[in-house]
Amino acid sequence: MEVNDRIHGFCLKHKEYIHEVDSTAYTFEHEKSGARLFFLANDDDNKVFSISFRTPPVDDTGVAHIVEHSTLCGSRKYPLKEPFVELVKGSLNTFLNAMTYPDKTMYPVASRNDKDFQNLMDVYLDAVFYPNMRENPQVLMQEGWHYEIEKKEDPLAYSGVVYNEMKGALSSPDDLLESRIMHALYPETTYGHESGGDPEAIPDLTQEKFIAFHAKYYHPSNSYIYLYGAMDIEEKLRYLDEEYLSHFDRIPVPSKIDLQPAFSHLKRETVPYPVSEEEGTDEKTFLALSWTTGQSLDHKAMMGLEILEHALLRTPAAPLRKALIDAKLGRDVDSIFETDMLQPFFSIIVNNAEPERLDDFYHLTMTKLQQLAENGIDRELLEASINLMEFRLREADFGSAPKGLIYGIRIMKSWLYGGAPETYLRYEDLLQEMKDGLSGRYFESLVETYFLANPHRSLLAMVPDTQMAARREKEQQEKLVAKKAAMSDAEIEATIAATQALKERQQSPETEEALRMIPVLKLSDIR
Incomplete structure (x- = not known):
């Protein structure tokens, strides 16, 4: 053909x-x-x-x-x-x-x-x-x-x-x-x-x-x-x-x-999440600093950011993770780098924290990123992260999932948005570019572009609320009671019949x- x-x-x-x-x-x-x-x-x-x-x-x-x-x-x-x-x-x-x-x-x-x-x-x-x-x-x-x-x-x-x-x-x-x-x-x-x-x-x-x-x-x-x-x-x-x-x-x-139009400044938000009364609220807050990071069609930048995530946040020696843990802002540090969408996002998360530590978390993270960009990121750390990525790509071992299935999911990162489907199947040239980037400021420039100079960011505190589940349940019950009260006898009979018919089916x-x-x-x- x-x-x-x-x-x-x-x-x-x-x-x-x-x-x-x-x-x-x-x-x-x-x-x-x-x-x-x-x-x-x-x-x-x-x-x-x-x-x-x-x-x-x-x-x-x-x-x-x-x-x-x-x-x-x-x-x-x-x-x-x-x-x-x-x-x-x-x-x-x-x-x-x-x-x-x-x-x-x-x-x-x-x-x-x-x-x-x-x-x-x-x-x-x-x-x-x-x-x-x-x-x-x-x-x-x-x-x-x-x-x-x-x-x-x-x-x-x-x-x-x-x-x-x-x-x-x-x-x-x-x-x-x-x-x-x-x-x-x-x-x-x-x-x-x-x-x-x-x-x-x-x-x-x-x-x-x-x-x-x-x-x-x-x-x-x-x-x-x-x-x-x-x-x-x-x-x-x-x-x-x-x-x-x-x-x-x-x-x-x-x-x-x-595409989401870029923010001109940091957006701050505090949102609740439900916990039980027995759990209590001490050190149950999540703190998250997130950025949108370009477009998934830029395969090189996405690979660079994935390597950065691993080097800065995913190992015991990762410098950003270590700084956040040492500052005792929370009990653990996590990250999300989501690339299965046109406009990917990168999040740094501190678990088991308190809401009043939000500003300290933000300033420490930005200061540490600034230092890494100015003074350079440890080459051995970056090299280890590149080697791990190379090993995973060459090994193509996806456990019980057929590798053809994983390739099929991977191609959608570009194909769905008008790019060539094969974009995310190739990696040899990009890996070489990552290795070459070690001798220059490639990774530091990613920190500058996507984190330091990028105003499209959000700072979120997700705080525990022991009353939230009960409030929601009460609101829902009130809504259902009002709905039933507004129904005629014929409508109630019809709903009973529909419930019965569905169960029979x-x-x-x-x-x-x-x-x-x-x-x-x-x-x-x-x-």
């Missing part, structure tokens, strides 16, 4: 060998539907497929997360309640999941078995393009939220998979802290919203908004299809074109991610007819 060749509706736009992943990379575009496709061809039999969509939320209802759950609740070809539960019973998959990020939703699968791989691909593609959630309101009720009441005299309650999941997630201080940091740094863009869903906002999601979100973003023109491993690519392209993509026409999809077994639709491997399909 050569550039500009047309194969089964796809045009080959770019082709090159990528030494770092020992693969030939092919970038295609499906001409009729506008779908993008990136294929890494190699002899790895642990094949990976994923389809992703750019899904920027505009509120905190968690619609992207709820749609991700809901597409997997039956589809046109596979009309079961939960095709994946049945599929897994007869599959040899090495990975099967779906993930919601702050600006994208990914549906990856992997398998070493050819037939199994094809089955998984088909169930996923049918799920994202033709989900039953569009016709069946019980899917949003189950996966998102619904009013629950079993008897007329019972109080009204909220329930739902994502509602309950996020109630748990956002009661974890670490998850809540990251959410609050993003809210502080990106007040005017999609990254300021909670893509997983805030339990207080989830009940604002209506069936109409839910369906509209899917209709808007789940179109081939907004899709990123990834294939990896040893496979007959012409056969896969023919299948994708004939079964799915040729049924859609290219349309404009307004999913572009906007959840408890009823799949029909034999529906089960027969799920592809199952035969002994002859297995090597």
Whole structure:
């Protein structure tokens, strides 16, 4: 296959060998539907497929997360309640999941078995393009939220998979802290919203908004299809074109991610988080100093900052970590460098602190960064961090996760924002540039550019509040009591009936007819 060749509706736009992943990379575009496709061809039999969509939320209802759950609740070809539960019973998959990020939703699968791989691909593609959630309101009720009441005299309650999941997630201080940091740094863009869903906002999601979100973003023109491993690519392209993509026409999809306009000065904020009365509030405050750090399309700067994070904050000898620990501002120091977004951010965090130490934390951090920029960062420390990164990149050991899956997640750091998908697969030249940077002021200049001279920063104290959980619970109960009081008898009866119908649906077994639709491997399909 050569550039500009047309194969089964796809045009080959770019082709090159990528030494770092020992693969030939092919970038295609499906001409009729506008779908993008990136294929890494190699002899790895642990094949990976994923389809992703750019899904920027505009509120905190968690619609992207709820749609991700809901597409997997039956589809046109596979009309079961939960095709994946049945599929897994007869599959040899090495990975099967779906993930919601702050600006994208990914549906990856992997398998070493050819037939199994094809089955998984088909169930996923049918799920994202033709989900039953569009016709069946019980899917949003189950996966998102619904009013629950079993008897007329019972109080009204909220329930739902994502509602309950996020109630748990956002009661974890670490998850809540990251959410609050993003809210502080990106007040005017999609990254300021909670893509997983805030339990207080989830009940604002209506069936109409839910369906509209899917209709808007789940179109081939907004899709990123990834294939990896040893496979007959012409056969896969023919299948994708004939079964799915040729049924859609290219349309404009307004999913572009906007940049947060830069702050002119430091933004300070104090926010509460819930703790129990027994825990108390002594030394339970989190202090966080955060910056936005350019754009993920600048791979060199992102690699440099990752090395800096390790050298300054991630080892016992790390100078910034040591200064913060020695000053006894808190019991531990942590950091976040989040690059899975167009506008990455870098946070330095002190745990188990007190709110009145916020200014000391800020001044000490900035003074220490100034000293490091002026006097230089220990070369041995930087060299050790570069060596560790080099080892990890060359080893490509991702534990139980197939490496093709990790490459598929990595390419989105550039591909989702209009960059070349292969950008984050290459590292040899950049590693050399990092090593060359040791003889000059490369790392010191990163400190100056992204931390010292960068006004887009936030200083956050997240303080414990023993009354917060009870206050929230009381507000929610009052809201539900008012809601029930405003309902007519007929509406209450309808809600009881809907609660009962949902429970019956959840408890009823799949029909034999529906089960027969799920592809199952035969002994002859297995090597």
